[in-house]
Amino acid sequence: MLIRPWLLLLTSLATAPLAAQERPVALTGARIFPVSGPVIENGTLVVQGGKIVAVGRTGSVRIPDGAEVRDARGKILIPGLVDTHSHIGDGDGGDRSAPIQGDVRVLDAIDVGSDNVKRARAGGITTVNIMPGSGHLMSGQTAYLKLRLGKSINDLLYCSDPLTEICGGLKMANGTNPRGAPPWPGTRAKAAALVREKFLKAVEYRRKLELAKTDSTKRPERDLEMEALVQVLDGKRTVHFHTHRYDDILTVLRLKQEFGFKLVLHHVSEGWKVAREIAAAGVPCSIILIDAPGGKLEAINLRMETGAVLDSAGVLVAYHTDDGITDSRFFLRSAALGVRAGMSRARALEALTIAGAKMLDLDDRIGTLTAGKDADFLVLSGDPFSTYTHVEETWVEGTRVFDRSRPEDRQYATGGFRLMRDFEAGDDDGDADLGGGR
Amino acid sequence: MSRGSANAGAIGARLINQLVIPTPSTARGRDLRGSLGSRLRSEIPRSLRALGMTRSWWVVALAAPVLFRPLTLAAQLAVKADTLYTMAGAPIPNGVVLVGPDGKVQQVGPAATVHIPRGTRTLTARIVTPGLIDARSVVGLAGALNTPADQDQLETSDPIQPELRAVDAYDAQERLVAWLRSFGVTTIHTGHGPGALMSGQTMVVKTRGNTVAEALVDSATMVAMTLGPTVGERFKSPGTRSKGVAMLRAAFLKAKDYARKQADPDSTKRPARDLKLETVVRVLDGRLAALITAHEISEIEAALRLQREFGFRLVLDGASESYMLIDELKRAGVPVILHPTMIRNTGEARSASLETAARLHDAGITVALESGYEGYVPKTRVVLFEAAMAAANGLSREAALATITIDAARIIGQDRRVGSLEAGKDGDLVLFDGDPFEYTSHVCTVVIEGKVVSEGCR
Numbered sequence: 001m002l003i004r005p006w007l008l009l010l011t012s013l014a015t016a017p018l019a020a021q022e023r024p025v026a027l028t029g030a031r032i033f034p035v036s037g038p039v040i041e042n043g044t045l046v047v048q049g050g051k052i053v054a055v056g057r058t059g060s061v062r063i064p065d066g067a068e069v070r071d072a073r074g075k076i077l078i079p080g081l082v083d084t085h086s087h088i089g090d091g092d093g094g095d096r097s098a099p100i101q102g103d104v105r106v107l108d109a110i111d112v113g114s115d116n117v118k119r120a121r122a123g124g125i126t127t128v129n130i131m132p133g134s135g136h137l138m139s140g141q142t143a144y145l146k147l148r149l150g151k152s153i154n155d156l157l158y159c160s161d162p163l164t165e166i167c168g169g170l171k172m173a174n175g176t177n178p179r180g181a182p183p184w185p186g187t188r189a190k191a192a193a194l195v196r197e198k199f200l201k202a203v204e205y206r207r208k209l210e211l212a213k214t215d216s217t218k219r220p221e222r223d224l225e226m227e228a229l230v231q232v233l234d235g236k237r238t239v240h241f242h243t244h245r246y247d248d249i250l251t252v253l254r255l256k257q258e259f260g261f262k263l264v265l266h267h268v269s270e271g272w273k274v275a276r277e278i279a280a281a282g283v284p285c286s287i288i289l290i291d292a293p294g295g296k297l298e299a300i301n302l303r304m305e306t307g308a309v310l311d312s313a314g315v316l317v318a319y320h321t322d323d324g325i326t327d328s329r330f331f332l333r334s335a336a337l338g339v340r341a342g343m344s345r346a347r348a349l350e351a352l353t354i355a356g357a358k359m360l361d362l363d364d365r366i367g368t369l370t371a372g373k374d375a376d377f378l379v380l381s382g383d384p385f386s387t388y389t390h391v392e393e394t395w396v397e398g399t400r401v402f403d404r405s406r407p408e409d410r411q412y413a414t415g416g417f418r419l420m421r422d423f424e425a426g427d428d429d430g431d432a433d434l435g436g437g438r
Numbered sequence: 439m440s441r442g443s444a445n446a447g448a449i450g451a452r453l454i455n456q457l458v459i460p461t462p463s464t465a466r467g468r469d470l471r472g473s474l475g476s477r478l479r480s481e482i483p484r485s486l487r488a489l490g491m492t493r494s495w496w497v498v499a500l501a502a503p504v505l506f507r508p509l510t511l512a513a514q515l516a517v518k519a520d521t522l523y524t525m526a527g528a529p530i531p532n533g534v535v536l537v538g539p540d541g542k543v544q545q546v547g548p549a550a551t552v553h554i555p556r557g558t559r560t561l562t563a564r565i566v567t568p569g570l571i572d573a574r575s576v577v578g579l580a581g582a583l584n585t586p587a588d589q590d591q592l593e594t595s596d597p598i599q600p601e602l603r604a605v606d607a608y609d610a611q612e613r614l615v616a617w618l619r620s621f622g623v624t625t626i627h628t629g630h631g632p633g634a635l636m637s638g639q640t641m642v643v644k645t646r647g648n649t650v651a652e653a654l655v656d657s658a659t660m661v662a663m664t665l666g667p668t669v670g671e672r673f674k675s676p677g678t679r680s681k682g683v684a685m686l687r688a689a690f691l692k693a694k695d696y697a698r699k700q701a702d703p704d705s706t707k708r709p710a711r712d713l714k715l716e717t718v719v720r721v722l723d724g725r726l727a728a729l730i731t732a733h734e735i736s737e738i739e740a741a742l743r744l745q746r747e748f749g750f751r752l753v754l755d756g757a758s759e760s761y762m763l764i765d766e767l768k769r770a771g772v773p774v775i776l777h778p779t780m781i782r783n784t785g786e787a788r789s790a791s792l793e794t795a796a797r798l799h800d801a802g803i804t805v806a807l808e809s810g811y812e813g814y815v816p817k818t819r820v821v822l823f824e825a826a827m828a829a830a831n832g833l834s835r836e837a838a839l840a841t842i843t844i845d846a847a848r849i850i851g852q853d854r855r856v857g858s859l860e861a862g863k864d865g866d867l868v869l870f871d872g873d874p875f876e877y878t879s880h881v882c883t884v885v886i887e888g889k890v891v892s893e894g895c896r
Binding site: 074119239252290291292293295296297299300311324325327330334336339340341385386387388389390413414415417418419422 | 476482526581583584585613617640691762780782783784788789790792793812813814815816817818820823826827829831832858873875876877878882896
């Protein structure tokens with residue numbers, strides 16, 4: 001009997017490593033870009049239990065007793081990056097059986113142990129929207145992931161149960177990628193008509209569901225695709241729409257007007273031509289920055305100025321990697337080149353963090369360094385938009401998931417011999433998105 | 439009299455500035471310069487004749503400014519820099535470059551040592567570098583549209599076609615050429631791409647002009663060759679790595695035999711001209727270099743083995759696994775045109791490292807960076823950005839700049855003309871508003887042979 005308290009103590013000691021994340025960590029003396037407010041020159045960030053406990057000027061922030069205090073002088077802290085459009089994890093999506101496959105979930109095919117997931121952590125990405133490809137009008141449901149260290153997709157999903165919750169958005173596309181022989185559309189007008197027909201079916205399905213509320217015998221048979229589209233119609237599932245040419249962008253805005261869904265425009269190569277229209281529709285844009293125009297006809301007028309033009313028109317702008325079109329390791333660079341082409345530094349930093357968080361409806365949890373939010377942050381060696389800056393550490397919910405000083409991590413930042421898996425970007429419709437054509 | 443001729447010289451310089459500098463196309467610039475010359479010859483003597491001078495006198499009067507005040511007549515453009523990277527010695531603080539009417543650099547040095555003639559158009563920038571060189575591209579043969587109509591970098595009817603000339607397929611007005619120029623690239627080594635055992639020839643052009651003739655620096659520079667499995671994707675044979683090497687060896691042996699027969703003193707015994715073999719002979723005798731695209735270790739080793747067997751001038755291209763063979767490359771003295779730093783880690787380049795340029799450079803291997811070939815988006819890369827990424831990953835700023843200036847010039851055999859700012863070399867310059875490699879810096883003005891070819895910071 002007397003031994004029991006000792007046993008209890010031993011037990012608690014044994015579990016200490018598991019509880020290590022509960023020990024507060026304080027990074028002091030850093031230059032902090034909270035994104036939610038002005039730069040803090042000599043700042044301290046305190047995290048505990050996976051959350052940000054405090055952020056402020058060093059000295060004015062209370063460091064909890066027992067905290068691991070790390071000297072971060074000379075370092076820059078920014079929120080973890082949010083990539084609103086990526087194809088890491090080697091997932092796929094709809095197959096070649098039909099151009100509209102709203103029932104398909106990319107989360108059923110993601111390998112979270114993939115080397116490109118590690119590469120994304122090396123690039124400072126902590127939240128990612130993994131998309132199926134763009135070779136379909138509707139290629140499937142996307143997955144919002146937090147890049148925690150984990151062995152299973154379940155460890156990384158934002159939703160807690162894929163059976164009962166919405167775990168991402170819906171990927172759609174227009175323009176040339178989803179074109180083909182029937183049943184694929186051969187023209188733009190046909191593509192729009194096919195999508196409208198599908199949404200009209202969903203409207204009808206939703207009406208039946210409404211009727212079934214009073215008379216359960218009228219309940220329609222379960223239809224996985226219709227269920228997803230009803231979520232879209234109800235504004236619970238966001239449509240992520242791949243679109244390049246200005247007229248295709250306007251077609252998407254027309255669809256939104258007709259069916260009232262929640263929408264994020266993706267790529268938006270010619271968005272600079274219709275910035276006013278996009279702003280008037282109140283639709284955010286997730287954009288890509290490419291080093292040169294062309295390579296595909298729809299991207300021939302792509303400009304580095306797109307971010308600045310959309311932003312000054314009042315559009316919410318986020319950058320994305322579309323990994324493997326651009327590499328997750330160079331995500332900061334995309335926004336830096338946006339600054340080169342006229343975007344303000346503050347907006348460019350938002351476009352890597354809080355803007356994307358808003359587009360994924362996760363801005364209550366991530367996107368800024370604010371007390372109460374998830375402890376997702378980066379330790380940078382220098383200014384976020386400098387060529388010479390490296391991501392030294394990536395933290396997700398208070399855990400360091402990338403550490404450049406560890407050789408096994410570092411190689412995912414620099415590349416290494418036979419490190420990356422031998423897969424071809426854009427080799428099928430489920431892969432990289434700009435490359436998703438056939 | 440000397441005073442009068444000095445004035446005439448100053449007027450001449452002003453005329454040159456007015457007439458030549460705003461001209462968008464070099465060719466037109468050249469025409470105008472020509473007509474200016476004839477105007478000087480026709481008008482100045484007339485005015486001197488009015489002063490009662492004889493023909494022999496005005497010849498002396500015209501010669502005077504050339505003999506005694508050469509810089510007064512000559513300066514076409516002066517460029518002042520807070521920091522001038524000449525790539526021929528240490529950077530010069532507060533430096534000046536003077537470019538003559540022939541488009542050549544006249545003088546380079548600290549501001550205190552360079553006299554800028556009155557009336558010379560003068561540009562100022564924080565940083566000035568030589569015009570950038572893309573050491574291996576397909577731009578101009580490959581266009582931005584990426585449709586069969588504008589893709590001429592690879593002919594797939596036969597895996598060995600060294601006779602294909604780059605000059606016969608180059609579109610000087612391709613928008614990707616203008617894109618590269620706007621980011622400071624003034625010289626490109628472009629031509630047939632990777633993907634065939636011998637895909638064709640390459641050439642060197644300036645990123646200017648409306649025709650290949652106006653752009654041309656060197657019409658035939660190298661023969662592009664590729665080792666490895668990507669060749670098999672497009673041709674029935676070779677289907678393996680070793681078959682590709684066997685086919686190349688057979689081609690070289692055949693060319694040797696052809697050369698021997700062509701040298702027969704009895705002209706009736708010489709074989710008929712064969713464009714294919716002629717070109718391979720030019721590789722064997724060193725007039726053209728062999729540009730071998732090889733990524734994996736076994737392919738790079740095969741390239742070195744071929745070089746040892748046939749003794750050609752080898753330039754390695756791509757070479758993403760070259761950091762595993764540094765000693766071998768050093769021993770062979772082979773320069774490397776390295777893949778774009780940000781190449782995708784897929785396929786043959788899955789082992790690519792951001793630090794390769796630094797590792798090769800540190801070992802003393804001559805390295806240049808390239809835009810290479812892109813099959814999709816982006817349709818070209820920009821060597822300024824690729825060198826920046828190398829500079830962020832172990833290469834010093836100046837060594838990184840060398841990969842896209844003087845070292846690139848050396849590898850493509852044009853270092854007597856381009857790649858550094860030295861008297862007598864081409865007046866190709868890039869004006870930056872900050873560190874050339876910072877993402878947020880801008881290329882503000884690009885000059886080719888003394889003429890502004892791109893303006894507006896971007």
